[in-house]
Amino acid sequence: MKTVLNCLQAVLSFFAEILFGCSHSRLTRPFTIEAETYKVCLDCGKQIYYSAQEMRPLNPWEVRRMKAANAGEVKVMPAPAMPQLVPAREREPNIAA
Numbered sequence: 001m002k003t004v005l006n007c008l009q010a011v012l013s014f015f016a017e018i019l020f021g022c023s024h025s026r027l028t029r030p031f032t033i034e035a036e037t038y039k040v041c042l043d044c045g046k047q048i049y050y051s052a053q054e055m056r057p058l059n060p061w062e063v064r065r066m067k068a069a070n071a072g073e074v075k076v077m078p079a080p081a082m083p084q085l086v087p088a089r090e091r092e093p094n095i096a097a
């Protein structure tokens with residue numbers, strides 16, 4: 001019975017680590033090395049990636065995107081500026097008179 005409970009606990013902690021990172025609470029402060037900001041778990045050594053701009057842990061999708069950008073696979077480009085809109089009465093008419 002004890003073996004079954006240990007196995008169940010291992011499975012649950014496995015999925016908890018996938019969903020929430022690690023289940024430990026003793027973490028370092030966030031620090032940045034080579035353009036990657038993360039905390040480190042003092043119990044298991046797992047790196048928990050962190051946003052220095054928003055001061056919160058990154059979700060798995062953001063971590064994957066950051067690693068791809070650092071590896072040069074994805075170019076992160078700023079959103080294009082909106083085109084300048086000109087009010088209709090200041091526009092030249094297209095009809096040649």
Ligand SMILES: [Zn+2]
Nearest residue numbers: 022024041044
């Ligand atoms: Zn941990």
